[in-house]
Structure formats: C-alpha cells, structure tokens
Amino acid sequence: MIAEFGLAALWVAAALSLLQLVAAAAGLRSDSEALLGSVRPLAVVQAAAVALAFAVLILLFLRTDLSVLLVAANSHSAKPWIYKFAGTWGNHEGSMLLWVAVLSVAGGAVALFERKLQQRTLIATLAAQAAIGLGFYAFLLFASNPFARLDPAPAEGQGLNPLLQDPGLAFHPPTLYFGYVGISIAFSFAVGALITRDVGPAFARAMRPWVLAAWIMLTLGITAGSYWAYYELGWGGWWFWDPVENASLMPWLAATALLHSVSVLATRDGLRAWTIMLAVVAFSMSMIGTFLVRSGILTSVHAFAVDPERGTFILALLGIYIGSALALYAVRIATVRQGATFNLLSREGSLVANNLLLTALLGIVLVGTLYPLALEAATGEKLSVGPPYFNSTTGPLALILVAIMAAGPLIRWRHDQLRMVVRRLAIPLAIAATALVGLLVFQPGLHILPLLGLVFAAGAGAASIAPLVKRNLRRTPLFTWGMVVAHLGVAVSLAGMASESAFTRERLVAARPGETVIVGPYTIRFDSVDPVAGPNWSAIEATLTARRGQGTPFTLHPQARTFSAPPMETSEAAIATRLDGQLYTVLGKSDGQGRWQLRLWWKPLVTLIWLGGGMIAFGGLLSLVGHLRRDRRSARREAFE
Amino acid sequence: MRRVILWAPLAVFLIFAILLATGLLKPSDQAIRSKLVGKPVPEFVLPAGVEGRPGLSSADMKGGEPRMLNIFASWCIPCMAEAPQLAELERRGIPIDAIAIRDRPEDIAAFLERWGDPFQRIGSDRNSSVQLALGSSGVPETFIIDGQGIIRHQHLGEIRPEHLPELVRAFEAAR
Numbered sequence: 001m002i003a004e005f006g007l008a009a010l011w012v013a014a015a016l017s018l019l020q021l022v023a024a025a026a027g028l029r030s031d032s033e034a035l036l037g038s039v040r041p042l043a044v045v046q047a048a049a050v051a052l053a054f055a056v057l058i059l060l061f062l063r064t065d066l067s068v069l070l071v072a073a074n075s076h077s078a079k080p081w082i083y084k085f086a087g088t089w090g091n092h093e094g095s096m097l098l099w100v101a102v103l104s105v106a107g108g109a110v111a112l113f114e115r116k117l118q119q120r121t122l123i124a125t126l127a128a129q130a131a132i133g134l135g136f137y138a139f140l141l142f143a144s145n146p147f148a149r150l151d152p153a154p155a156e157g158q159g160l161n162p163l164l165q166d167p168g169l170a171f172h173p174p175t176l177y178f179g180y181v182g183i184s185i186a187f188s189f190a191v192g193a194l195i196t197r198d199v200g201p202a203f204a205r206a207m208r209p210w211v212l213a214a215w216i217m218l219t220l221g222i223t224a225g226s227y228w229a230y231y232e233l234g235w236g237g238w239w240f241w242d243p244v245e246n247a248s249l250m251p252w253l254a255a256t257a258l259l260h261s262v263s264v265l266a267t268r269d270g271l272r273a274w275t276i277m278l279a280v281v282a283f284s285m286s287m288i289g290t291f292l293v294r295s296g297i298l299t300s301v302h303a304f305a306v307d308p309e310r311g312t313f314i315l316a317l318l319g320i321y322i323g324s325a326l327a328l329y330a331v332r333i334a335t336v337r338q339g340a341t342f343n344l345l346s347r348e349g350s351l352v353a354n355n356l357l358l359t360a361l362l363g364i365v366l367v368g369t370l371y372p373l374a375l376e377a378a379t380g381e382k383l384s385v386g387p388p389y390f391n392s393t394t395g396p397l398a399l400i401l402v403a404i405m406a407a408g409p410l411i412r413w414r415h416d417q418l419r420m421v422v423r424r425l426a427i428p429l430a431i432a433a434t435a436l437v438g439l440l441v442f443q444p445g446l447h448i449l450p451l452l453g454l455v456f457a458a459g460a461g462a463a464s465i466a467p468l469v470k471r472n473l474r475r476t477p478l479f480t481w482g483m484v485v486a487h488l489g490v491a492v493s494l495a496g497m498a499s500e501s502a503f504t505r506e507r508l509v510a511a512r513p514g515e516t517v518i519v520g521p522y523t524i525r526f527d528s529v530d531p532v533a534g535p536n537w538s539a540i541e542a543t544l545t546a547r548r549g550q551g552t553p554f555t556l557h558p559q560a561r562t563f564s565a566p567p568m569e570t571s572e573a574a575i576a577t578r579l580d581g582q583l584y585t586v587l588g589k590s591d592g593q594g595r596w597q598l599r600l601w602w603k604p605l606v607t608l609i610w611l612g613g614g615m616i617a618f619g620g621l622l623s624l625v626g627h628l629r630r631d632r633r634s635a636r637r638e639a640f641e
Numbered sequence: 642m643r644r645v646i647l648w649a650p651l652a653v654f655l656i657f658a659i660l661l662a663t664g665l666l667k668p669s670d671q672a673i674r675s676k677l678v679g680k681p682v683p684e685f686v687l688p689a690g691v692e693g694r695p696g697l698s699s700a701d702m703k704g705g706e707p708r709m710l711n712i713f714a715s716w717c718i719p720c721m722a723e724a725p726q727l728a729e730l731e732r733r734g735i736p737i738d739a740i741a742i743r744d745r746p747e748d749i750a751a752f753l754e755r756w757g758d759p760f761q762r763i764g765s766d767r768n769s770s771v772q773l774a775l776g777s778s779g780v781p782e783t784f785i786i787d788g789q790g791i792i793r794h795q796h797l798g799e800i801r802p803e804h805l806p807e808l809v810r811a812f813e814a815a816r
Binding site: 277284291295297311312315318319322323326327329330333334370373374376386388506507508509510588589590591595597598599 | 657
C-alpha cells in the first residue's frame with residue numbers, strides 16, 4: 001500500500017504543477033487576481049506532495065520492502081541502516097525523484113519567501129519552474145517509476161554498489177542536487193523577467209540570494225564529492241576530469257560567473273542581457289549534466305544504468321526547455337533597455353573579465369567532455385580526453401582568473417587609475433615575488449604550473465585580505481567579509497592543488513610483511529596482513545607502522561574488501577592526516593607467495609584543497625546572510641517612510 | 642545584424658542537441674581498441690631504468706628489425722606472473738626492450754634479479770607520460786614494433802602461456 005501511496009503523491013504533484021502552469025499563464029494574460037493569487041499556494045502544495053512521495057521512498061528503503069522493484073534491485077536486508085537510507089538516491093529512479101523533489105521544493109521556497117520581486121515577474125517565474133517540473137514528473141511517471149512493484153517479491157535484494165556504501169553517499173548527492181537543481185531558480189527568474197521585461201537592479205537583488213544559496217550548496221557538494229572520490233577510489237587523486245565530475249563543474253562555473261554579474265546588475269545596473277544569459281546557461285548546464293549522466297552516452301566511473309530510451313526522453317526535455325528559453329531570449333532581450341556603461345579599468349571591468357574567463361573555462365570543459373562524442377559521430381573513432389588536455393588548457397586560464405580575482409576588489413566602481421590600483425596591490429605583488437624567488441632557490445626544478453600556482457596562491461591570499469585593511473572591522477558589512485573569506489578560500493585551495501602536484505611523493509612496491517619502505521619523510525614498516533570481517537563484507541587488512549624521523553610511530557590499516565552483495569572488491573585506503581599533509585596508503589593484490597602490492601603517497605598540504613572549498617562555501621553563506629539582513633533593513637526603512 | 646546575433650546561442654544549442662541525438666541513436670560499442678596499432682611510436686627519450694644498461698628512446702625502435710616492447714613495473718604482481726613467458730620469447734630470439742613505470746632503479750634491479758631479466762634496454766618512465774603517449778593504460782602491456790618504428794600489435798595484461806603462439810605470429814608478421 002505504501003508504495004501506491006507514494007505513486008499517488010507523485011501523480012498529485014504532477015497534476016498540481018500542470019495546474020500551476022495553467023493558472024499562472026491564464027492569470028498573466030487576463031490579470032485575474034484570483035488566478036494570480038492561486039499560483040503561490042499551488043507551488044507550495046506541489047512541493048509538499050513531491051516531498052511526501054520522496055519520504056515514502058525513503059521509508060520503503062529503510063524497511064527493505066522487496067516487493068518494490070527498485071528496492072529489490074538496489075538494496076539488501078543485511079546492509080547497515082545508513083546505507084539503506086542513503087541508498088534511496090544511490091540509483092537512477094530514486095536519484096531522479098530527489099532531483100524533481102529539490103526542483104519543486106526550491107519553487108515552493110520562492111513562492112513562500114520571495115517578497116522583493118514584482119508580482120507579475122514572480123508569477124512568470126513560478127510558471128517556468130512548474131513547466132520544468134512537469135516534464136521531469138512525466139519522465140519519472142512514464143520512464144522511471146520508482147514505485148513499480150515486483151511480483152513475486154524476491155527473498156533478498158541485490159544490494160548496493162559497494163563503492164557507494166560509504167557515509168559520503170548520505171551527504172554528497174543531496175548537497176550537490178540542492179545546488180545543481182536549485183540553480184533552476186535562476187533559470188526561472190530569467191525566463192520570468194524576459195516574459196515581463198523586468199530586468200534591472202531590483203530584479204537582480206531579488207535573484208541574488210537564490211543564486212547564492214544554490215551556489216553554496218553546489219560548492220559544498222563538489223568539495224565533498226572530490227574528497228569522497230579521493231579516499232574511496234584509492235587512486236590518490238582528487239579530481240579526475242570524469243564526465244560526471246565535469247557535469248557538476250560546468251554549472252558551478254556558470255553560477256560563479258552569474259553570482260558576479262548579478263552583483264554588477266544589482267549595484268550598477270550593468271550587464272543586463274549577459275546576466276540573463278548566464279542564468280539560462282547555468283541551469284542548462286545542470287540539465288545537460290543530468291542528461292550526460294543518465295543517458296550513459298559517455299563512459300564514466302559513475303557507472304549508472306545505461307538506457308538510450310531514457311536518454312532520448314531527457315534530451316527531448318532539454319530541447320524544449322533550453323530551446324524555448326534561448327528563443328525567448330532572442331525575441332525579447334533587444335527590448336530590454338541597455339543598462340549603465342562603464343570604463344574598462346573599473347570594478348565592473350574586472351567582473352566582466354572574470355565572467356569571460358569563467359565562460360572560457362566552461363567552454364573548454366564542455367568541449368573536452370563532448371569531444372569524444374563528436375569525434376565518434378564524425379569518424380567512428382573512439383577516444384577519451386584526459387587530464388593532460390584539461391590541466392594544460394584550464395590551468396593557465398585559472399591562474400589569470402585568480403589574478404583578476406585578487407585585483408578586482410581593490411579596483412573602484414566606474415573608473416579607476418592604474419597607478420592607484422598598482423599601489424594598492426604592492427604588498428601582495430611583493431609577497432608573490434618573494435614566493436617566486438624562494439621557490440626557485442629552495443625548490444629548483446618545479447614544473448611551471450605548480451610553481452605559478454604556489455606563487456599566485458601566495459599573492460592572491462594576501463590580496464584577498466587587502467579589502468579589510470584600514471577599515472573598521474566591526475562595521476565592515478557581512479557581505480564584504482563573505483567576499484574576503486571566499487576569495488581567500490580560492491587561494492587556499494589553489495595552494496593545496498599546487499602543493500599536491502609539486503611535492504607529492506609516491507612509492508609503489510610489492511613487499512613482504514617485515515619489509516620497510518620509505519616514502520617522503522615517513523618510514524613505513526609492513527607488519528602483517530590479516531583477515532577481518534564487517535557487516536556485509538570481509539577483507540584482507542594490512543597493518544603498517546609509520547614513523548616520521550624519530551617521532552612516535554602510528555599504525556595504518558588499509559584494506560582490500562570483498563563485498564558479498566553484490567560481489568565486488570574495493571580497496572579502502574588508510575589515510576593519516578597531519579597538519580602539513582596526508583599519508584595515503586592502499587593495499588593492492590597479492591602474488592600468492594607472500595608479497596603484497598602497496599601503494600603509498602605522502603601528499604603535502606593536500607587537505608588545503610577541501611579546506612579552501614569549505615571556505616569558499618562559508619564565504620558565500622556570510623554574503624547571503626549579509627545581503628538578506630541589509631535587504632530586510634532597507635525594507636523596514638521604506639515601510640517606516 | 643544585432644538581431645541575428647541574438648539567435649546565435651539558440652543555433653549553437655541546436656547543433657549541440659543534434660550531436661547528442663546522433664550519439665544516442667548510435668549503438669554503443671564498449672570495446673576498447675588500440676588507436677596506435679598501425680601508427681608510429683610517439684617520440685620519447687627515457688633515462689636508464691637500471692644501472693649499467695642503456696635507457697630507451699623511440700629512435701631505438703627504428704633499427705630495421707622488429708622488436709618487442711614490454712611495459713612493466715617492479716610493484717606489479719601480474720608482471721611477475723608473465724616473467725617465464727618473456728623468458729621463453731627471449732629464448733626464441735625475439736629482442737625485448739622494456740619501460741618501467743613509476744619505479745626506482747634499486748627496485749627494478751631487485752625485480753630482475755628475482756624474476757629473470759630478458760630485456761636489452763630498460764627506460765624509466767617515472768610519471769607514466771610515455772606509457773600514456775603509447776596508449777597504454779595499465780601494466781603489464783606488450784607491444785610489437787616493426788623495424789620502421791610502426792606499432793603492429795598490442796597485448797593487454799600479462800602474457801600467459803597460451804598467448805605465446807599469437808605473439809610469435811605477430812612478431813613474424815612484423816618482419
């Protein structure tokens with residue numbers, strides 16, 4: 001019964017989204033107060049209905065109800081409860097239900113909380129959000145029903161992919177989706193504004209908190225996903241340029257550009273058309289990413305079910321939504337009055353440069369991700385585009401971007417003088433130069449990109465704090481603090497990436513217990529290999545004793561796990577985190593004669609990568625709270641007057 | 642003019658959507674075939690993997706006679722398993738060179754001491770760059786290269802006894 005209840009809730013949500021779309025369209029046409037007034041409540045109830053359907057699916061997974069096909073195919077009664085819970089979205093149907101639930105909850109939140117946007121634009125926005133929801137409800141109900149029954153029910157389920165049996169699954173996909181799908185709000189705002197021709201500072205100020213909120217979640221989701229892949233896959237890498245990773249990076253690049261152009265629109269009434277375009281592009285990238293992941297059109301480590309029929313369905317949705325938005329853009333944007341203009345050397349100028357570079361990076365990643373597809377379509381050849389392409393193309397652009405990020409906040413709005421900008425940048429430039437000389441002298445032979453990465457990180461770190469200099473820190477607005485923390489986070493993360501790439505020490509050995517291996521500053525003794533057992537796996541576990549110089553020895557236990565359901569082997573890295581880096585150890589295969597493959601890495605300062613990611617998201621949060629507070633204060637002042 | 646530009650994003654997107662649609666409609670073929678069979682060995686120069694033995698460069702592959710190139714590593718367990726088969730190939734008079742991946746001279750020397758040493762030249766590829774350029778993604782792998790430096794055959798994974806006739810045939814064909 002429960003599964004049918006969930007399915008019914010999903011149908012109700014779909015019907016409500018259709019009603020919401022019709023009421024909004026008819027209301028905008030006829031200006032009927034009754035119709036316009038019904039849109040907000042419809043959006044809220046629709047969100048509640050789909051949230052209910054999602055809660056039902058979670059319940060089915062927690063109870064391991066094997067009469068439900070999805071549960072039987074992806075769960076197992078002997079699985080720890082946290083993976084039963086998180087397993088709800090560790091599969092195609094559940095993940096798409098989470099997708100559409102986030103979409104409608106975001107729409108419901110706009111309906112409940114958005115007070116600044118002009119009413120007609122808000123209704124048009126909710127209409128757009130309902131239209132997107134409608135298509136994806138249809139996709140779920142007709143092509144990916146999560147509540148389908150299985151009769152007769154099997155005695156046991158098939159289990160969850162062991163790589164996903166990790167606490168990361170409970171955290172990473174939901175945060176990523178809140179960002180990835182939450183950015184749909186920006187898309188709908190843009191469509192709404194194109195429909196009512198209401199593009200200006202007030203619109204930008206209304207849109208900004210929603211973009212910020214989605215961007216914060218996306219940043220957190222990508223950061224968490226990167227760390228998860230780092231420790232779970234046992235390859236010692238933190239970013240693989242895998243198509244699915246790129247699918248989350250592309251919306252982030254667009255959303256980051258949007259975040260900055262929105263502030264130009266809000267503050268200076270510039271970049272009107274461009275901001276609208278970015279808002280459309282950001283969520284389009286999310287939908288394209290969803291398509292790439294769900295259609296199985298590209299091979300990826302994220303091995304999801306490959307199903308061309310579902311791919312065709314999503315592609316049709318993509319065509320309708322992105323195509324209509326771009327057509328609307330083409331028809332309407334010329335009638336949006338041009339905004340304010342500005343000098344090239346100005347805060348606006350630096351933000352435009354930032355936007356162009358972010359867009360160029362987005363283009364590079366998109367081309368690299370799709371090139372194998374295009375080549376196969378044209379010539380039938382198969383190839384994959386790997387880190388050498390991405391690193392060598394994105395690296396230099398990213399460094400220029402960091403330099404602009406460092407200088408931008410120190411340039412005045414409208415116009416500025418080069419002499420003054422250079423003077424404000426003197427200390428950061430001196431720090432960067434010192435870092436360059438120091439590295440050349442004490443660490444000769446570094447590759448150019450890691451070297452420049454460290455130098456730029458030092459300079460950008462110093463420059464990002466500069467906006468606080470000579471200010472009364474207690475009266476500095478919270479959103480300025482947010483910018484400083486986020487920019488500092490970028491520098492910190494860059495330092496981690498460059499350090500990992502420049503200073504990592506690697507040892508790959510086939511060793512017998514009793515032997516000693518040296519990696520970086522550590523001496524590691526391979527003590528023994530013993531069998532151990534977990535709830536639904538058994539493993540071979542190595543005991544390693546690591547010691548740094550004359551320091552206290554400590555033990556590490558990398559495992560090679562064998563899962564029972566489904567049968568699969570994974571390697572569980574053992575990682576020791578120190579203030580200055582991580583010791584990363586993996587146990588590999590045995591030769592059957594007492595030797596074991598050990599993979600050992602010493603990665604100096606690698607943790608800065610994710611610390612920086614966290615700082616970027618935290619900076620976004622400070623900025624969000626700061627903007628909301630100021631808006632509330634100015635609303636109160638207006639009410640008073 | 643300006644109005645035309647406004648339609649450009651839509652046009653780009655449509656081309657993109659058509660590309661995706663053709664990609665979807667094509668039956669998917671998951672087999673990985675080597676791209677480099679029939680192509681020249683990429684240019685490379687590698688330092689010696691062990692003391693007292695020459696390193697390896699792409700020029701060494703163009704001596705007029707076909708050669709076998711084995712990609713291995715001392716930390717690679719399947720490489721130990723294929724050692725007897727490499728010894729057998731060497732006994733049959735096939736010249737074999739090697740590239741050691743992400744390895745250290747003392748470890749390579751110990752490996753050869755323990756598992757046998759059929760190699761004439763050994764290059765050391767510390768960061769896998771030559772391995773990647775050769776289109777090899779794992780260890781061990783074995784290539785057969787003709788006297789003009791053209792790759793004629795690629796064998797993935799360890800060489801088992803049943804693979805020997807095929808490799809010998811491929812080597813003869815490369816003459």
